[in-house]
Amino acid sequence: MTYEDLPTTPRAEELIDKAFSRAARAGHAKSGLEAQQSMLQTASNIVSDNLQNVTTSWPDFDVVSPFYRDLADAMIEPHGDCPGGVDGLRKHLSQVMWAGRQAEKIRDEYHSKVRNTDPDTAKKHRKQAFARLASITESVGDDLLALGEARDVLRDIPDIRPDEPTIVIAGYPNVGKSTFVNAATNARNDIDSYPFTTTQVHVGHVERDHIRYQLVDTPGLLDRPAEERNGIERQAVSAVEHAADAILVFVDPSEECGYPLETQLALRDELEAQFAAVPVLTVCSKADRSRDVEADCYLSAETGEGVDETVDAAVAAIDYEIELPYDG
Incomplete structure (x- = not known):
């Protein structure tokens, strides 16, 4: 494998804007309680899916060829308090995966709250959920930035195929x-x-x-x-x-x-x-x-x-x- 197919990594603010703007459009299509439920479902799904897609798009470094693993070790610089190389990438990916799962938990927690109340209270719960979704996404902002920078470095490395002499x-x-x-x-x-x-x-x-x-x-x-x-x-x-x-x-x-x-x-x-x-x-x-x-x-x-x-x-x-x- 090579790293050239790694997709673009969204920044935290981009992901938050995408989730909330899509949620707003979903809410406009409905009214009352259904609007709040639709907005919550849409925003939380976008956050959780995008964060988890970031992690699953990266290869498993335990099974990639030693050539490409060592290249990542050589070329990825430390980011903040996180080390460089494969160890650093794994830490960033772990944090992003955690955030994606937290977004799922927020969705499940607030889904029952929004469903079993009146529209005004549901709106308050939905806003609370949005605030927590934004906070979770922002907490891994540096990790998303580091993964995006790593992707930009690795996607341009040579296509040397370890299976060819x-x-x-x-x-x-x-x-x-x-x-x-x-x-x-x-x-x-x-x-x-x-x-x-x-x-x-x-x-x-x-x-x-x-x-x-x-x-x-x-x-x-x-x-x-x-x-x-x-x-x-x-x-x-x-x-x-x-x-x-x-x-x-x-x-x-x-x-x-x-x-x-x-x-x-x-x-x-x-x-x-x-x-x-x-x-x-x-x-x-x-x-x-x-x-x-x-x-x-x-x-x-x-x-x-x-x-x-x-x-x-x-x-x-x-x-x-x-x-x-x-x-x-």
């Missing part, structure tokens, strides 16, 4: 990673850019033997040593670990990228240790300028040399097999 591109800046992704996908419009912590992540796709592979370039994350990443970036790298099936570490032996080859190889060694569970291939980029490094692949994205061969090497390293239904 994923090739992650790493290496220092200016070593030819983006040029490679452009060349490998054969079309710039096949590459999507998304806000991802403090930078952009680029996702392209290639196909081999009718299997689609994701090429993921994460500038700002896997282009420098771990000690230079902040806490949010380290959590984002953790999310990438869940998605990666192979890592291509680009090195530029010509050093035209501005980084010594020794430094580039040190980053490669660090990533090999960090991504120990997946194959890590060393790619000599800009091979038209220098091949002075021991590598698994040699390419020049500028000339097109070795691009397909590098993709094929990553595909072979992944050795992905489609799971077929068990036919016993």
Whole structure:
């Protein structure tokens, strides 16, 4: 799953206005006791339904893929006294669910009061119910605001599908990673850019033997040593670990990228240790300028040399097999 389908979260004042204006219209259509009953039913239902819909629209973080869970942990900032990440989202959602259930209780409590009295007394009870509905909604105003902000952040994160084999591109800046992704996908419009912590992540796709592979370039994350990443970036790298099936570490032996080859190889060694569970291939980029490094692949994205061969090497390293239904 992704977060792109999360609906807009209403603000407290918007929800109160919606509930009471709809209730007023419902009351105008009737008179006497029925008008008060209709207004109470309409307002309380709108408040309870909208609040509970907010909570049910969010995924269960216990069952979402670790990739998307870690992204939420990395990207959601604290709000007021509430922590950031998944723990904070759960607290906000719990409060909103509580408020939705309280609105139901108010409806049930005042329904019997309004039903068993005269119109004037019923109107007083209905106004009391409205005041309590407004108070309950306002009490979770900060929670609704936090969930709305979280939704706006998460809906723009990359559509990286954990069920598709994923090739992650790493290496220092200016070593030819983006040029490679452009060349490998054969079309710039096949590459999507998304806000991802403090930078952009680029996702392209290639196909081999009718299997689609994701090429993921994460500038700002896997282009420098771990000690230079902040806490949010380290959590984002953790999310990438869940998605990666192979890592291509680009090195530029010509050093035209501005980084010594020794430094580039040190980053490669660090990533090999960090991504120990997946194959890590060393790619000599800009091979038209220098091949002075021991590598698994040699390419020049500028000339097109070795691009397909590098993709094929990553595909072979992944050795992905489609799971077929068990036919016993």
